[in-house]
Amino acid sequence: MSIVRLLIGGATPRALALLAALLAFLVAAPAFLGPYALSVAILILYFAFVGQAWNIMMGFAGQLSLGHALYAGLGGYIAAGLFFHYGIGPWVGAFVAVAVAVLAGCIVGYLGFRFSLAGVYFALLTIAFSEFTRIAFDHWTWAGGSGGLFLKVQGGVTDILNLRGGATLFYYAILILAVGAFVLCRLLLESRLGRYWLAIREDAEAAQAVGVPVFRCKMIAIAISAALTALAGVWNAFYYNNLFPETAFAMGRSIEITLAPIIGGLGTLFGPIVGAVVLTGMGELFTDLTExxxxxxxxxxxxxxxxxxxxxxxxxxxxxxxxKRLGVEERGR
Amino acid sequence: MDFALAFAQAITKGLLTGMVYGLMALGLSVIFGVMRVVNFAHGEIMVVGMYLAWLGFELAGVSPLVSLPAIALLFFAAGYALQAGLITPFINRPEHQQFLLLLAIAILLVNVCLVLAGPDARGVQSEAMFDSYAIGPLVLDAVRVHAALAAIAIAGLLWAFFTRTRTGKSIRAAADNHMSALVVGLDVRRLYAFTFGVGSACVGAAGALMITIVPVNPFLAAEYTLLAFVIVIVGGLGSMTGALLGGLLIGVSEAVAGLLLQPSLKSMFSFGLLILVLLLRPQGLFGGKAGT
Known part of the structure; x- marks a missing residue:
């Protein structure tokens, strides 16, 4: 009961009805969407998920990361590498991928937060780590070097255990991730930790002064954010079946991750989702226009x-x- | 002995290229130092400068060194207009909004270049490219020497502007204390626009110099943005001498890394240096004040 109240408390009936309709639509979508529309829906969900992950750091805890490609790239490379070299499926590989990404996040976070780098300086540190890793992967033969890493494509085979299959499989996989991240973020925001994050975002020094464990809270934020982003990377690697350091760790990839939450609304739960719809919609529209x-x-x-x-x-x-237009603002916020 | 010579050769080459890097970073440093706005479109502005100098050479046969003053002037006007028109309302906004604004500008600039000039590398080729000066056993490319000398001259002009002219001193006053500058009646908005103009002129000039050394393509833009960041952080954000010395340091480290290791590893060296400086001395190697 209390979990339910945590999840839906403060939302108006109208908002809940709209949310339920959206969820029903998303679950049923593959039944009536064509292949092209489905691929667009997949892209939207991917950016909504990874945006949600980034939003934990920037939107909640106020730490600007412009190097999130690091965690997505590491996650994708590790799960894909384990599958490619040893036949270890992504369900196991994802655990290793998440562990490595969390470790990377903790290193970046520890160094950044210990030396109290903030704002632009912290952002540059994240970029530097991501770029550093990109060049390292360029020269690492296990990961295929700059020539890239390719997963075998088997047409028509659906193998959920190894995450091999068609668009519908990947649609549901990313839908589950996106909904899971949404619920997780809602619970986090309602928790003590979430309140601490908002306090740190608004004024880190004041938060420290009233006894908020600032360093630990920031570390938890970057760990959770890196873990979720790594999962997005794993999904991404198995969906596209190829990985190149030049794209997986590119600064453009990091920037892509930040856009949906910034455009949608930083620190809000629906911001990354709305931003993903707007950005992907715009991208597809302009592709059609200029094709x-x-x-x-x-x-x-x-x-x-x-x-x-x-x-x-x-x-x-x-x-x-x-x-405001939809009349679904939360009460008491 | 051969190795010692190759090493000395690499270092001088790095120093000469580093002067142009320094001038590029100077533009970023001036803008950040005064307005605390991080110019994420810096490399893009640089690349536009490179294309303009290339265009002048292709169409009219004008050497980039000759078209440089015109490009700098044009970039000053464009930077002034950009600041006055678009960036001013964002001065006191949160960092991520400034970031998004400048990112949008960067995307526009680089893709206009891509549409107009295509993805192929464009370089300036003339006989002077093969000239060289010999100092003892050292052989220096003439174009690099000219570019470095021009960069030093421009940096000198900039220094004179900030220490000798009324506008330059007012800008430094506004950078030191925004509120007091307003109180004593300085037109801070105009000074900010002037600053963005000066910063843009610097990087435009650096572009005109760089095209004599390196051919340009649109995808260089993001690389130069990152490089400029690395240099100013290593040298010390907001410090003019820091930007120049940082440029030299990165130029030399790139050249030496290219000689000792693989050339593709050269930027790993710079990013490693950036991480070390951020952690151990965030105010930069040559910056006086702590970075905040």
Whole structure:
């Protein structure tokens, strides 16, 4: 009962009804979506999930990470490498992947927070670690070096134990992850730890002064965030079946992860989801618009313009504005 | 003996390239030091400068060293307008909003270059490229020497601007204490626009110099942004001499890493250095004040 109250407390009946309808739609979606629409839905869920993971650090605890590709890349590479070299399936591999990513997160966090790097300086530290790892993977033959790591594609085989199969399998896998992360974040926000995070985000020194264990709370934030991001990396590696250091650890990948929550609304639970819909929708729309023109870069220009408009028009994100329109603002917040 | 010579050669090459790196980083450092805005579009502005210098050479045969003042002036105006028009409302906003704004600008700049010039590398090729100066057994590429000398001259001009002119001194005053600058009646918004203009002019000039050494493609932009960050953090954010010395240090470390290890490992060296500096001396090797 108390868990239920934690989950839905404060939400209006109207908001709950809308949420239930959304969930029902998502569960039933593969039955009526075509292959193209399904692939777009998969992309949206992926960005919603990984955005939720990043949001824990930046949106809740206020620590700007621009190097989250590190955890996704490590997760993907480790699970894919274990499967490729030793035939160890991703369900086991994911545990190793998460463990390594959490360790990496703790190293970055320990160094950053111990030396109290904040803001831009901490962000640069995360970028540096991600770039450092990218170059290391470029020269690591176990992981395929710069030539990349490829997983065998077996057409028509559905093997849930090894996460091999078609789009529907991956759709449900990422849906479960995204819903799980959403529930987890809600529970975290309602917990003592969540309140501590918000206190740290608003004013770390004041939080320290009133006895919030600032360092430990930040470490927990980066560990949880890295763990979830690593799972996204594992999923990503098995969905696309290939990994290259140049893309897996690229700064562009890290930035991609940050966009959905920033555009949707930092620190909100629905921000990453709304942001993922907006960004993926825009991306697909501009792809369609510019496809027949065959000019590379044109799509990105539209994309950049759209980002510019959003950040000028809705600097706090789309969700707070949308929530007001839908009449689903939470009570007492 | 051969190795000693190759080593000395690599170090001088690194020092010369490092001067241009330093000028690029100087632009970033000036903007951050005064406004506390991190210019995530820095490498993109640099690449636009490289393309303009290349264009001048392709269309009219103008050497980048000759078109440099025009490019710097143009970039000053563009930077001024950008700050006055777009960035000013974001000065006191949270960091992530500034980041998103400059990221959007970066995406626009780099893709306009991609649409107009294509993904292929564009370089400036002339006979002067093969000239060289010999100092004893050392052979220095003429283009590198010219670029380094020009970078030093521009840095000197900048130093004179910040220490000798009224506007330069006012900018430093506004950087030291925003509130007091407002109290004594400085037009801080105009000074900020001026600062972004000066920073852009610096990086535009660095671009015009860089194109004489390295061919340009749109994908270099993100690399230069990162490189500029590495340099200013290593040297000390907001410190002018720090940016220049940091540029030299990174230039030399890249050249030496390229000689001793594989060239593809050279940036690992820079990022390793960045991590060490961030942890042990976050105010930078040459920065006086602690970084906050």
């Amino acid at each position: 027949h023109l065959k000019i590379s870069g044109l799509k990105q220009i539209f994309y950049g313009l759209a980002l510019l408009v959003i950040v000028i028009w809705r600097p706090a994100g789309v969700w707070p504005w949308l929530a």
